[in-house]
Amino acid sequence: MSEAAHQNHTEKKAFLVNSSSLKEVRTFCRDVFEKLHIQQDLKDELVLAIAEAAQNIVKHAFKNSADANELMVVQISCENDKLQIAFYDRGTPVDPKKVKHREIDNVKPGGLGTFFIQEIMDAVEFKDGKKPWINHLVLTKQL
């Protein structure tokens, strides 16, 4: 069996649900990916996908109006070169059927985030959040 190129590692962190936290989310991701020795181009893409998913929580699950102390959790795990990023929040339940990017000829601002996530990641999965969480989003990528 071949040896994994990246060490197994798990880290998670809670962030306040607001747009000011997005920079902290990016910093957290960059620090973890640094530890995993992920190359720069892929690191930039993964940071973008994670930040877009966090932005969707702020913008859509909480419609930009989360309580001041409301938290979302981001967990990054790497096992046998499979990267898994989990998000937990207590916002409005997400209907996976309604999460899609815009039609390709509909050029107007907004809606690109979901497209970026789907472009960058191998899989996007919405799961039922276990209490106290309501939404549990999992993004995966084979490294």
Place this chain on the structure above:
Amino acid sequence: MDYKVEDKGNIKVVHLSGEIDMDVADKARQSILPLIEAGNEVHLNLSKVAYMDSSGISVLIESKKLSEQKKTKFELIEVSKPVEKVLAMARKFL
């Protein structure tokens, strides 16, 4: 994110720097759209932008659309590598 506006004859050159995300997209928007609204040709320099997400791309799309409405020009003149990567991905979609 910071910005400065440079006058080059009839052209306003807007220099953005730092990271452009949802949190600062309105600030970026307000640095550009009023200039276009006033009928100026606007050139945008993104050479010092280290990160841009879909919120930043939205500002670029809004700026382009407004310039078309106002029958003026909006152009990107310099783009950093991280921004170019995001633009390349967005172009697949737009």
